[in-house]
Amino acid sequence: MATEHQHEVLIVGGGGAGLMAALYASKGADTAVLTKLHPVRSHTGAAQGGVGAALGSEEQDRPEWHTYDTIKGSDFLGDQDAIQFMCEEAVATVFELEHMGLPFSRTPEGKIAQRYFGGHTNNDSGKPVRRAAYAADRTGHMILQTLYQQCVKHDVVFMDEFQVMDVLVGDEGVAGVVAVELATGELHVFHSKAVIFTTGGWGRVWEITSNAHSYTGDGVAMTLRRGLPAEDMEFFQFHPTGIYRMGILITEGVRGEGGVLLNNDGERFMERYAPTIKDLASRDVVSRAMYLEMRDGRGINGGRYLYLDVRPDTVNKYAEIDGRTRPDGSPYIVTGEEILAKLPDIIDFARTYMAVDPIIEPMPVQPTAHYAMGGIPTTLRGEVIRDEQNTIIPGFYAAGEVACVSVHGANRLGTNSLLDIIVFGRECGTRAAEYTKGADFLPLPSDAEAMVRKQLEDLRGGEGSEKAATLRKEMQEVMFDHVSVFRTKEGMSQSVEKIQELKERYLKIRVDDPGNVFNTDQLEAWELGCLLDVAEVTAVSALQRTESRGAHAREDYPKRDDQNWLKHTMAYQDESGVTLRYKPATITKWKPIERVY
């Protein structure tokens, strides 16, 4: 028998979105946070460059420009009402973080410092604008630490290292979740009025990724298994600058500080692809340009990587060519010390993992699987919806990378993920607490933990002819080869078949560890099941979309097709496979136009 607990609000996931939700939900309701990792281990802490908000610390900026840049960045698939809401909330929300003590870097006047980031522009001039509020190159770390500190201050209840494996949800609402306590292997049923999913992304579907080992798509897999749809799963962002072969993220802030991408001829090739903002184009645009350079033999020594060059001489050379200036109008000239002071962690990563000192050598980089634009569909209030008519499931909320509001559409702009987690984390926390006031606990189903128990018994009782690690590797390779930056019908069909074969073979896994205490063997095998479900939905959704939009670029359908495809995919999964339906994107006042940078 599982141990039973009761709270009004349960939050699943202790990253930035979960902690923000916890701070707000716990003001008005009895709240607990269930996390697979201790909260400070969450992947929010790996975000580097900044959080987007039109503060105008360094130069003129406006929330409307941020809104439009985000819509354009999304390749017009993002829901415009939600984007406008997020960008308007951004300014006050970043100040709120400062009030919580977040140690932002500062301008000479003592204001929050801001830097350039891809796709963020002055809409009058079309030139880049400094919109990314930052704390050196560890902005995500400082957001995560600050929010956790505030949770400690306000006595938020945490259940650390509790792996949630099922959500008890139906059309009428949620009744709670089922979790395994990692330290003991014991099953726990948590009964609640409201559930907020803030479980993060699934970059571990791909071979080369910036994402943590723990980023395995648990949240989406759980809702798919309960018959709920996943939205826009074909849109997964490949960040242009991952450390070659390892995928570790090198922030776009490097280019914001004046770094450039170079090919084997030493050419700053982004000039050809994005004449106005060059290296600061959107991530999808830059990653595609890199693939084309490498395909045409201009990778470094003909290989599958390019150089990211932030040596002071290089930065100063191109700053002069671009006519770049400081906010006070003086020419932009940097020293090695300034680069080191603004990007200390990046310098450290390069030295540690590549034995490269970026002050004196360029860094070898390649695109790396980075961020899920798609996920659990929600309204702009964070309410989870269950169909194309936007029908709300009472008491169920989602925020952050696991959710698809959609504010990122087909491609997310850098800095908007940190903004997303704080704005929509807060929104979910507030709404969930309000919801509990007028709601009763739904009855728990009898034998609430049955589905989880069955999943775990299967993993322990399989015939043992397959190993989770082998299947995971095969999935990551096929998805990286065929469902990544450029896609074709043949490649994606092959991936769908391969994933379906892997799902069959998954049934033959038997975990080595028969024990209960910290059985991470069992956990990893369970996570692989999530990854496979998510990979299948991603590949099927991608195969069906016969156009190129944002991060979904098809060689066989190279143009965007607004006539047929200005709509969100809603994917449902069951034992027979994936069913796709669609709903329109929300357009308020910005008409889709061709996207050039």
Add this chain to the structure above:
Amino acid sequence: MEVELRIRRYNPEIDEKAHYESYSVEAEPNDQVLDLLNQVKWYQDGSLAYRRSCAHGVCGSDAVRINGVNRLACKVLVRDVGRKITIEPILGLPVEKDLVVDMEPFWEHYRSVMPYFVSEEQEPEGERLQSAEQRQRFDDTTKCILCAACTTSCPSFWADDEYVGPAAIVQAHRFIFDSRDTAADERLKILAEKDGVWRCRTIFNCTIACPREIKVTQAIGEVKTAIATGDNK
């Protein structure tokens, strides 16, 4: 190349006491020690338990003893440590299984120093102003990822686990020297007590252990000076 891993194993459901097991794995010089642990877990013995997540030195999950020194398994490469690698759990916290330790005593010390921003002043509409110099004053200690490598390398902590330990002092330092914070006196009072900063004997193990290269001993010294002089500028 072939690397020999010697790992301290303990499974409370089976073992009376801890023991060492050896594993041979194929590795590249650029592989992380975490990659080697993964090789063992994924292909040789799935029951091996350790914590890991980000795999690039920012989440703080995988602090372990590598050849006798506290390090993050994902921040040490094979080329740094050679072909014979001994991996053990960090010291001074109860082992739960293999390389997984009970971190709760560590978190308890963390919570004891008021590790959160406090301001009695009225919040402005925009940001509180802070000069770049004031911000720089506590920059180093904002880097802490709470991996516990420092605290569990400290002989004073090994000798007496009531000692609050270097990591908690680093956290307190981050607020004590923040010009916006108004609770420095309370934190200094906590750290002036018998289990506070005076247990530090400036052995410098913490500074050597820190994967974020925080000058931990210096930060503790600054807190000691602030207690002695009442000055936290």
